[in-house]
Amino acid sequence: MSILALRPLLTFLAPAALLAWAFLPTFEFLVDKWVEDPQYSHGFLVPLFSAYLLRQARQAGRLTLSAPWPVVGAGLLAVTVLPRFLAGGLMFHQLDCLALLASLVALTLLAGGRALAVAAAPAVGFLIFMVPLPYEMERNVGGPLKVVATQASTYLLQTIGLPAVAEGNLILIDEVKLGVVDACSGLKMLMTFAAFAVGAVLLLDRTRFEKLLILLGIVPIAVAVNVLRITATGVAHTLTADKATLSFVHDLHGWLMMPAGLGLLALQLWVLTRLVEPAAPKSDAPAFAGMQFA
Secondary structure (H helix, E strand, C coil), X not given: CCHHHHHHHHHHHHHHHHHHHHCHHHHHHHHHHHHHCHHHHHHHHHHHHHXXXXXXXXXXXXXXXXXXXXHHHHHHHHHCHHHHHHHHHHCCHHHHHHHHHXXXXXXXXXXXXXXXXXXXXXXHHHHHHHCCCCHHHHHXXXXXXXXXXXXXXXXXXXXXXXXEEEECCEEEECCEEEECCHHHCCHHHHHXXXXXXXXXXXXXXXXXXXXXXHHHCHHHHHHHHHHHHHHHHHHHHHHCCCHHXXXXXXXXXXXXXXXXXXXXXXXXXXXXXXXXXXXXXXXXXXXXXXXXXX
């Protein structure tokens, strides 16, 4: 392979190596968060899926190169210095992660111009799912989710005949007190399921309308699965008081959340397949073919 053929690859790899070194503390923060916080354990899979998207784009012939945009790419790299400076001063690691994603966009512009940036956009954009939410956002999102989960689970428990009463984030069933703590807010399920659903949208060959409905169903499905888990846990507490059994059931219900969510997603796709009619095949014949005019 000639040097000219290798030039785009070298143009990408050299700055990429420098960025990997510059963002090493950011990578360490991400890995620590993925390991220590089960809410973001899916983060290990996100870069792998992004790499798969790039592979799919290359096999489909979409990963093409155009004239590099050195001014725009270098300018975007220069702009990322400001959020990095603020992230270091404020200990706001998520801002540093966004600077990393912007730097990856800049690299694509430097290596392959607009064509490469557009082709790699889904893969780079999907990397947002590896970034943990800021603490304030976790609290602001997790709080309302806990309220919804508590009220909906109480209603479902009452529906199946149990004397459940909600008091704050507690569900009282006779003498059983079931606390809906932060870990039970469903935020973990929401983040992980959102990554899976968006990945499905990027891979599936569906209409834009169907893909929009899939995205709109992320929050309802995640909330519904979490309510089912809390309800099942409440039922288990009414059937036994053995701590070992309850601990096992609690963990089992947690593991079943994602398969249940994916099952509801599959059901949604099945329903959409039967509701949305496929587009009529286009005819090569003219619109007025077969008509005769005097």
